[in-house]
Amino acid sequence: MFRSVLFCLCLSPLGLFAQTDATALAKEKACLGCHSIDQHTMSVPSYQKIAEKYRGDPTAVEYLSEKIRNGGKGVWGGGGRSLMPAFLNLSQSEIRLLVDWILSMKETPAQ
Numbered sequence: 001m002f003r004s005v006l007f008c009l010c011l012s013p014l015g016l017f018a019q020t021d022a023t024a025l026a027k028e029k030a031c032l033g034c035h036s037i038d039q040h041t042m043s044v045p046s047y048q049k050i051a052e053k054y055r056g057d058p059t060a061v062e063y064l065s066e067k068i069r070n071g072g073k074g075v076w077g078g079g080g081r082s083l084m085p086a087f088l089n090l091s092q093s094e095i096r097l098l099v100d101w102i103l104s105m106k107e108t109p110a111q
């Protein structure tokens with residue numbers, strides 16, 4: 001019993017629950033306090049726009065992981081004043097989960 005619980009815990013970030021885990025983490029770490037999935041603004045990019053911008057870029061995972069860890073500004077307008085805060089308290093695997101989640105987003109087609 002104990003063993004199967006451990007087994008589930010280990011697999012869940014890679015498995016079926018990846019989506020939910022990433023969403024929960026993004027909520028818990030306040031990412032979704034600033035970012036919206038699909039509401040893009042001048043000062044804070046939506047995750048769908050970020051995915052669109054970096055899709056197909058082979059350096060995207062490394063670059064975005066770095067940016068989440070150390071924060072930064074000046075890429076998305078906001079007059080260079082909108083700041084992405086640094087998240088030094090996130091583990092490498094948490095950051096990876098968030099980056100993969102963001103990059104997997106597709107823009108909802110305009111209706």
Ligand code: HEC
Pocket residue numbers: 026029030031032033034035043044045050064067068072073074075076077078082083084085087098102
């Ligand atoms: C205080 C508001 C705020 C919070 C909280 C926040 N962000 Fe950001 N984020 C921003 C802003 C503003 C930018 C645009 C920065 C720029 O123009 O370079 C940004 C940019 C980004 C980018 C794109 C970087 C680029 O260079 O294109 C990613 C990816 C990102 N954030 C992920 C996250 C994740 C993941 C979290 C949670 C761990 C998070 N953000 C939390 C405000 C925030």
